[in-house]
Amino acid sequence: MGNGSDSPTLIYVTNPMCAWCYGFTAVVRRLRALWQGRLKVQVLFGDLHAYADSPLQQHEKDQLAVSWHRVQERTFLPFDYRFFKDQDFVYNTEPACRALLCVRLLRPVLTLEVLRAMHSAFYADGLDIRNPGVLARIVSMFGISENLFLTLFESEEIMQQMEDEFGYVNDIGADTFPSVFLLTNHGIEQIAKGYIELYELEQRILTVMEHANS
Template structure:
């Protein structure tokens, strides 16, 4: 059975940009499982400076123009903000350990909270406030205290690190990345932002190429 591997970082602007396209792809292919791997965009990053903010704003303007999505820079312009993405990645992994189906919607919710709402998603309490309603909506019985316990666990720390290492083993150095998996075979669908028609065309081409008889 085919599945889609989504390698992403919940603080990556282009991952935010591709979120509507990925949601539309899931609607078009409702039976296609999507597995989220946390990429670790800026693990161990330091505090921001004006040059960083200027670069980030330029990227956000490009994403806004291409994906027609809103941005709010309140988090990144708060004094002392540290753009280390490990915490947000760990929250996605914690949600995945609670329910595999929760990883993608929790990742999407964190992306929106950071980019569109200006919330500081490097703070565990903020991440719990974002993730728990999503988990409850999927039928997972949890609260913020239980989520934070899972978030802080050694199991979640190890699983998050393994996601980072797997991303490197695959040679993925940009996000988002979409990989089609079929019986252990991996084919790159997208590295970076692409719109729905391009995603569908690439996936169909991969399937048709595999189905074509050898000459």
């Protein structure tokens, strides 16, 4: 995944069912708008409980609840806490990641916008974004044909590509979500591990770019 030009590429490693990513996607969207023409943004999806097949245990729900409250306190984003009444929820994030991979292949310019919509659907509206029908309706709001989406979503090729992406993300060391890397002509460097504010992210980008150009 080379750079191919003098413009650096910010690699945002995320997951649509990661609470801190719900908060951080807004930061990345603002950054992209402010740095338009100076910085490319690439979105990759990481393995957060992908392929989980057993319901959440109470201690896992307790940990999630703490994270949700912390994100809400820091970002003021809405959360639907009725989620925690579901006794049988299996926290499998692979379908939502695969749906976003489909979007990135079909309409790459929309990837961040659909990611934001999926975050809101899950956290604010309490929708089940593991469900292919729900995912198809979300992407259709952005002009993507539900039939085209579902054909790609259900293909063996996209499932394999999703596994490969999880592997790549793991190989570059993105074991926390969100994670941010900067790809320059000097290589790839991790600049954030977890949520940070926009001004701090910009400072880290500028520092890496200064070193790359010195």
